Amino acid sequence: MARLNTPVMLKISDLTVGYGAITAVKGLSLEVREGEIVSVIGSNGAGKSTTLRTVSGLMKPKSGSIEFLGEKIDGIPGHEIVAKGICQSPEGRRIFPKMTVDENLDLGAYLRKDGAAVKEARERVLELFPRLRERINQKAGTMSGGEQQMLAVGRALMGNPKLLVLDEPSMGLAPVLVDLIFETIETIRKSGVTILLVEQNALAALRIADYAYVLESGNLKLEGDGSKLADDPAIAQAYLGG
Amino acid sequence: MTSVASGIARKKKVPLSAILLRLSSFLIMGVAVYWLGINFAHSPQEFAQVTINGLNNGLLYALIALGYTLVYGIIELINFAHGDLFMLTSVFSFAVLTELLGAQSPSGKNYALLLVVLLFTMAFGATLNVTIERLAYRRLRDAPKLAPLITAVGMSFVLQWIGLKWIGSVPVNVNTVLPSGKYHIGGVEIAYKTFAVFLITVPVLIILAFVVDKTRRGRAMRATAQDKDASRLMGIDVNKTISFTFAIAGAAAGAAGIMWAQTIGTVAYNLGFQLGLIAFTSAVLGGVGNLYGAVMGGLIIGLIQAYNDGLSIGPGQRWSQSMVFTILILLMVYRPGGLLGETAQEKV
Ligand SMILES: Nc1ncnc2c1ncn2[C@@H]1O[C@H](COP(=O)(O)OP(=O)(O)O)[C@@H](O)[C@H]1O
Ligand SMILES: [Mg+2]
Numbered sequence: 001m002a003r004l005n006t007p008v009m010l011k012i013s014d015l016t017v018g019y020g021a022i023t024a025v026k027g028l029s030l031e032v033r034e035g036e037i038v039s040v041i042g043s044n045g046a047g048k049s050t051t052l053r054t055v056s057g058l059m060k061p062k063s064g065s066i067e068f069l070g071e072k073i074d075g076i077p078g079h080e081i082v083a084k085g086i087c088q089s090p091e092g093r094r095i096f097p098k099m100t101v102d103e104n105l106d107l108g109a110y111l112r113k114d115g116a117a118v119k120e121a122r123e124r125v126l127e128l129f130p131r132l133r134e135r136i137n138q139k140a141g142t143m144s145g146g147e148q149q150m151l152a153v154g155r156a157l158m159g160n161p162k163l164l165v166l167d168e169p170s171m172g173l174a175p176v177l178v179d180l181i182f183e184t185i186e187t188i189r190k191s192g193v194t195i196l197l198v199e200q201n202a203l204a205a206l207r208i209a210d211y212a213y214v215l216e217s218g219n220l221k222l223e224g225d226g227s228k229l230a231d232d233p234a235i236a237q238a239y240l241g242g
Numbered sequence: 243m244t245s246v247a248s249g250i251a252r253k254k255k256v257p258l259s260a261i262l263l264r265l266s267s268f269l270i271m272g273v274a275v276y277w278l279g280i281n282f283a284h285s286p287q288e289f290a291q292v293t294i295n296g297l298n299n300g301l302l303y304a305l306i307a308l309g310y311t312l313v314y315g316i317i318e319l320i321n322f323a324h325g326d327l328f329m330l331t332s333v334f335s336f337a338v339l340t341e342l343l344g345a346q347s348p349s350g351k352n353y354a355l356l357l358v359v360l361l362f363t364m365a366f367g368a369t370l371n372v373t374i375e376r377l378a379y380r381r382l383r384d385a386p387k388l389a390p391l392i393t394a395v396g397m398s399f400v401l402q403w404i405g406l407k408w409i410g411s412v413p414v415n416v417n418t419v420l421p422s423g424k425y426h427i428g429g430v431e432i433a434y435k436t437f438a439v440f441l442i443t444v445p446v447l448i449i450l451a452f453v454v455d456k457t458r459r460g461r462a463m464r465a466t467a468q469d470k471d472a473s474r475l476m477g478i479d480v481n482k483t484i485s486f487t488f489a490i491a492g493a494a495a496g497a498a499g500i501m502w503a504q505t506i507g508t509v510a511y512n513l514g515f516q517l518g519l520i521a522f523t524s525a526v527l528g529g530v531g532n533l534y535g536a537v538m539g540g541l542i543i544g545l546i547q548a549y550n551d552g553l554s555i556g557p558g559q560r561w562s563q564s565m566v567f568t569i570l571i572l573l574m575v576y577r578p579g580g581l582l583g584e585t586a587q588e589k590v
């Protein structure tokens with residue numbers, strides 16, 4: 001698939017982020033256009049999660065800027081970024097283990113005041129992941145990894161995001177579930193949500209992406225249409241285990 | 243790894259130490275039940291009387307314990323200054339109700355003033371606690387755990403110093419607005435004061451529990467306690483939520499502070515140390531971080547003290563603290579996480 005010709009939704013320019021003396025992301029520039037699935041791949045420690053954490057306001061950049069729908073959002077605290085329409089399902093799921101599935105979903109809609117619309121969103125999430133409906137009153141911490149991942153994605157959807165940010169949604173899942181997660185990501189995009197996806201499962205992530213970026217040690221190594229990168233022998237060599 | 247291995251081992255063959263532990267716990271429970279039993283048989287009235295006294299103090303402990311447990315639950319800080327915050331609220335209520343408003347004897351007007359000053363004292367406790375968090379603890383939130391802990395100890399001294407400057411070093415008598423009479427119910431005397439404590443602390447506890455359990459703010463508190471970054475991703479303002487937690491903790495201490503001044507009848511700058519220790523113990527006993535555990539712990543310690551001090555067949559008041567801590571230590575051996583707390587294995 002190829003880049004869409006729609007307006008830019010998220011624009012990261014020359015972003016540098018670090019932890020103390022460690023610089024995890026070095027001068028990254030990246031664009032997500034409305035309606036796209038954009039994938040970011042790269043090996044462990046490449047700086048993918050750090051980038052997403054910065055987009056969601058959990059970290060402050062050392063330099064560079066992030067614009068969302070034309071508005072500068074870097075440096076804004078995380079809870080305000082959610083209000084602007086960016087919801088993230090973080091690496092490692094990070095569901096609230098002592099709360100029920102129901103309460104976790106409610107927390108996803110924490111900022112929303114429109115009760116009827118929240119109910120609708122809930123219904124859509126439970127249709128997307130029927131398994132969650134079966135487990136609705138179960139403590140989230142007692143569910144399987146796959147179910148927790150569904151909950152993490154569903155919870156992010158409850159915030160009615162314009163941009164859904166997914167950090168390694170297929171991590172640690174059985175192959176059947178991995179396929180299900182990727183199918184669901186495409187379904188979500190079809191419902192009109194733009195998606196920024198980070199994955200170590202590079203091939204699947206490139207296949208569903210309109211456009212993709214390859215990170216290596218905090219640097220942008222390569223970018224291009226998803227399908228083109230998926231067929232690139234150099235990529236296959238480095239990231240697809242080929 | 244070791245815990246898993248020993249778990250499997252235990253299923254195969256129960257080790258002798260586990261049997262002994264179980265046996266000794268039954269033995270201790272048996273002795274306790276026997277002791278209470280003979281006292282009950284000896285004089286049911288006395289027993290009921292002492293129980294009521296125990297619940298009276300226990301409710302005050304519970305309110306203070308709530309502050310330890312809520313704050314620990316949300317930022318894993320043992321807030322050593324909390325007992326002293328309680329002390330300052332009792333001094334505040336004395337300064338406003340007794341001195342400024344001159345409410346020093348029972349009357350309809352003074353009861354109304356008590357209720358008004360109760361609210362002000364709760365607000366005072368809340369504001370002070372929020373300010374302490376903002377000034378002293380917030381900037382240390384990502385620092386190693388020891389840094390905020392030491393800061394809390396320092397804050398405890400600061401608050402004591404304020405109390406010392408405010409009312410001096412000698413305990414001050416408070417002329418209570420609560421009437422001194424007693425109800426007689428089947429040979430049991432219940433002081434009006436005790437009724438007042440029940441009437442005020444029980445609703446305060448219920449309201450606070452409702453806020454934490456059922457409201458949107460309360461849910462944000464519980465989420466923040468579990469995972470701060472995940473909470474931010476939900477749109478929860480973590481700083482505000484932590485402030486709110488300190489506010490609730492301070493308000494509960496305020497309710498305990500005014501009722502302490504009015505029922506015990508003295509305020510002193512060093513009151514916080516002892517009460518803080520008892521309340522902290524209550525929180526640990528109940529399972530630190532667990533709201534209902536703190537209430538339960540407070541009531542249990544109130545009862546242990548009352549039974550120990552008040553029952554005619556028993557060790558007597560000199561042994562009060564020893565009894566409380568013996569029971570705490572025993573409980574920690576059998577249930578390291580506290581009565582309602584999670585066991586350590588569950589957490590891993
Ligand atoms: N909390 C942290 N403190 C210090 N260094 C970190 C922290 N988190 C990640 N890093 C470092 O930052 C770099 C990028 O990490 P991350 O963004 O998590 O990579 P990825 O998600 O691509 O695997 C790595 O070198 C990692 O060791
Ligand atoms: Mg990562």
